[in-house]
Amino acid sequence: MKEKEIQLDYATAEKNYIKSICKGLFKIMSKMGISTIRSYRGAKIFEAVGLSEELSKAYFGGIGSPISGIRLEEIARDAITFHDEGFAEEVGGMLHHNGLYAYRKDGEEHAWNPETISTLQLATRLGSYKKFKEYTHLVDEKEKPIFLRDFLSFRRNPISIDQVEPVENILRRFVTGAMSYGSISKEAHEAMAIAMNRIHGRSNTGEGGEDASRFEPLPDGTSLRSAIKQVASGRFGVTAEYLVNADEIQIKVAQGAKPGEGGQLPGFKVNDVIAKTRHSIPGISLISPPPHHDIYSIEDLAQLIFDLKNVNPKAKISVKLVAESGVGTIAAGVAKAKADLIVISGAEGGTGASPASSIRYAGISPEIGLSETQQTLVLNGLRGQVVLQADGQLKTGRDIILMALIGAEEFGFATSALIVLGCVMMRKCHQNTCPVGVATQNEELRKRFHGHSEYLVNFFTYLAQEVREHLAEMGFTQMNDIIGRTDLIERKTGNDPNPKHELVDFTRLLARIDNSAAIRHVIDQDHGISSVKDVTIIDAAQDAIEHEKEVSLEYTIANTDRAIGAMLSGVIAKKYGEKGLPEHTLNIKFKGSAGQSFGAFLVPGVNFKLEGEANDYLGKGLSGGRIAVLPPIRSNFDAENNTIAGNTLLYGATSGEVYINGCVGERFAVRNSGATAVVEGVGDHCCEYMTGGRVVILGKTGRNFAAGMSGGVAYVWNKDGNFDYFCNMEMVELSLIEEASYRKELHELVRQHYLYTGSKLARTMLDDWNHYVDQFIQIVPIEYKKVLQEEQMKKLQQKIADMQRDY
Incomplete structure (x- = not known):
């Protein structure tokens, strides 16, 4: 092809260039939460590793560099070398492919490569510890360092291995990473749960929920239940029943593989079973945005921890953070917020579905994040009350020992677990084309899955055995004795061919805070739940809980009474599961000002009526119960013109009903996936990321209504005729309510609102319904509408087929 044929005119080239640069800029800005460049000019919110x-002082505004490193002369030398290679005569027109993302034979060295993958899979399949040692030799003794821990070793003072604690004790420190059912196949997800339950470790559901059928053991005693239930921003499938079937509940604030971004499950991976588990609709993409929708501050995180601890008092509450500069300060706040466990997730791990920009250029090494967290917690006297967990491409017993020496007590494995089950690192996780049936929902491809839980049991047992060997080599009898002992770490010596490595300085990373504070977990958090109001309510409601008899109770309430109903719901869900109690079994009336999370995770058969007002998070995670909020009977103001409840109400609700006689704040019904709600006015971002349910707004709305809404239906009273200005039209369609079924549905919802709250506005509308119904706008997601139309077409076709058969 001649040069003239591929040459663009200047204007087109300029336009294309600007478009591509902006696309990358907008992606990074959205990930970091930046709305305008001007606001962040000079903010220095980047890492120097x-x-x-x-160099940092001269060219990067003095941004901190925790391990120091290369100077200007090394950068210049690399640039010249790179240039010379590109213009060398023997190149022959094609530049060398370094394989930064996927492995290339002559490219950059990858920790997971054909040799390490095949050796590990062979070792775990054959049940050969000798072969496993070949694998760990390949990983630990590689020629070029890949991770920071590859520069490090530890002191030796050998003792007999017989003196070291048993394998069983060490296995309890192992967990598998948060990989949701949906991102990986049913077979892979269940194999991990079975294996971790057998070794008394813990598997993690990820943010995709878990089928209730897995909560009870199989007839042969095999347990498919994941001990760790994740509560991420998406809140997919988070119900009271889900939460009470957990030994640990994990709040994902960020993940190492893609900090600042949420995950996204493509619609073609959402089949009927996954949609049911996640309370969504088959075929519709499920977006998991960053968790700023319900966690705005440490105080909000503390409230969520309190809510979860109430619904399942026996579970540990963990918070997952990403390794980055400043994570120590965040971890200190998390510890003060009463988290039991903190996970530091490094950038090296993560899913093959992560964008390349995240894998290469976001987050930092777990060693740096873990070190900062350990030092900050010890310095502030907080380390003793939390357990620290680390993950990020941990592969061998040596990795575990070094992470323990830096400060970790528990260790997470994700990619390695998948590789043991058959993953070959094809990087096709997001395309549903995994050739070995690990990360796909395609039924034909899933038949190719040949992984077994026994392989994982072998892997973790071998890891624990190797840890014992290292402990004996160091002269220690148990893991607890080495946690936080950075004084035992030494820098590796040898013939390192790369002179740049000599410039790396580990002084700060390995610094040890010399005070009297604990350097590992020694005491549990006090969550202060022994005297909450639910304790009194549960005691008074025994006839309802134990015998399903109808019980009516009445209490005064103050804004210091938080998470009312959460502990009650946990008790009922533990006994009756998802179905809860029969309708109208437990009816409780409150008078006063409710604190945060009123009616959180409320289950079926429990009806709350509040005369007064409520703070934020009312109906959070609503799981089938009913909540009605109305002004005090003697009030003389117009309810529809006054705010009666706070922000982020009905967040992550999966079922149930809420009727509010008055206006509420921002982010109403965000992440609603099945609940019904009627309210008389809302702030900004109503119905954001909604995936199911029905929402009726009998009044004004704020801006950005229905952003990211992919399911469910909303009805808004468009009194002023300007609702389209406030609605985010990217994923939804607006229409008048013309179908008789929808008009009937809206009428019934307004009638129910009047029934439970006595709303004057609802009464007025019902008295002149034919006039008011024509003022409503119906909001339906475009993809959801297509699914509904397809379902209607299938029903019609089936009806025609039945008629033809009968004829």
Whole structure:
């Protein structure tokens, strides 16, 4: 092809260039939460890893560089070498492919490569510890360092291995990573749960929920239940029943593989079973945005921890953070917020579905994040009350020992677990084309899955055995004795061919805070739940809980009474599961000002009526119960013109009903996936990321209504005729309510609102319904509408087929 044929005119080239640059900029800005460049000019919110302090001071505004590193002369030398290679005569027109993302034979060295993958899979399949040692030799003794821990070793003072604690004790420190059912196949997800339950470790559901059929053991005693239930921003499938079937509940604030981004499950991976588990609709993409929708501050995180601890007092509450500069300060706040466990997730791990920009350029090494967290917690006297967990491409017993020496007590494995089950790192996780049936929902491809839980049991047992060997080599009898002992770490010596490595400085990373504070977990958090109001309510409601008899109770309430109903719901869900109690079994009336999370995770058969007002998070995770909020009977103001409840109400609700006689704040019904709600006015971002349910707004709305809404239906009273200005039209369609079924549905919802709250506005509308119904706008997601139309077409076709058969 001649040069003239591929040459663009200047204007087109300029336009294309600007478009591509902006696309990348907008992606990074959205990930970081930046709305305008001007606001963040000079903010220095980036990491410096491997740059010398003199370079940082001269060219990067003095941003901190925890391990120091290269200078200007090394950068210049690399640039010249790169240039010379590109213009060398023997190149022959094609530049060398370094394989930064996927492995290339002559490219950059990858920790997971054909040799390490095949050796590990062979070792775990054959049940050969000798073969496993070949694998760990490949990983630990590689020629070029890949991770920071590859530069490090530890002191030796050998003792007999017989003196070291048994394998069983060490296995309890192992967990598998948060990989949701949906992102990986049913077979892979269940194999991990079976294996971890057998070794008394813990598997993690990820943010995709878990089928209730897995909560009870199989007839042969095999347990498919994941001990860790994740509560991420998406809140997919988070019900009271889900939460009470957990030993640990994990709040994902960020993940190492893609900090600042949520995950996204493509619609073609959402089949009927996954949609049911996630309370969504088959074929519709499920977006998991960053968790700013319900966690705005440490105080909000503390409230969520309190809510979860109430619904399942026996579970540990963990918070997952990403390794980054400043994570120590965040971890200190998390510890003060009463988390039992903190996970530091490094950038090296993560899913093959992560964007390349995240895998290569976001987050930092778990060693740096873990070190900062350990030092900050010890310095502030907080380390003793939390357990620290680390993950990020941990592969061998040596990795575990080094992470323990830096401060970790528990260790997470995700990619390695999948590789043991058959993953070959094809990087096709997001395309549903995994050739070995690990990360796909395609039934034909899933037949190719040949992984077994026994392989994982072998892997973790071998890891624990190797840890014992290292402990004996170091002269310690148990893991607890080495946690936080950075004084035992030494820098590796040898013939390192790369002179740049000599510039890396581990002084700060390995610094040890010398005070009297604990350097590992020694005491549990006090969550202060022994005297909450639910304790009194549960005691008074025994006839309802134990015998399903109808019980009516009445209490005064103050804004210091938080998470009312959460502990009650947990008790009922533990006994009756998802179905809860029969309707109208337990009816409780409250008078006063409710604190945060009123009616959180409320289950079927429990009806709350509040005369007064409520704070934020009312109906959070609503799981089938009913909540009605109305002004005090003697009030003389117009309810529809006054705010009666706070922000982020009905967040992550899966079922149930809420009727509010008055206006509420921002983010109403965000992440609603099945609940019904009627309210008389809302702030900004109503129905954001909604995936199911029905919402009726009998009044004004704020801006950005229905952003990211992919399911369910909303009805808004468009009194002023300007609702389209406030609605985010990217994923939804607006229409008048013309179908008789929808008009009937709306009428019934308004009638129910009047029934439970006595709303004057609802009464007025019902008295002149034919006039008011024509003022409503119906909001339906475009994809959801297509699904509904397809379902209607299938029903019609089936009806025609039945008629033809009968004829």
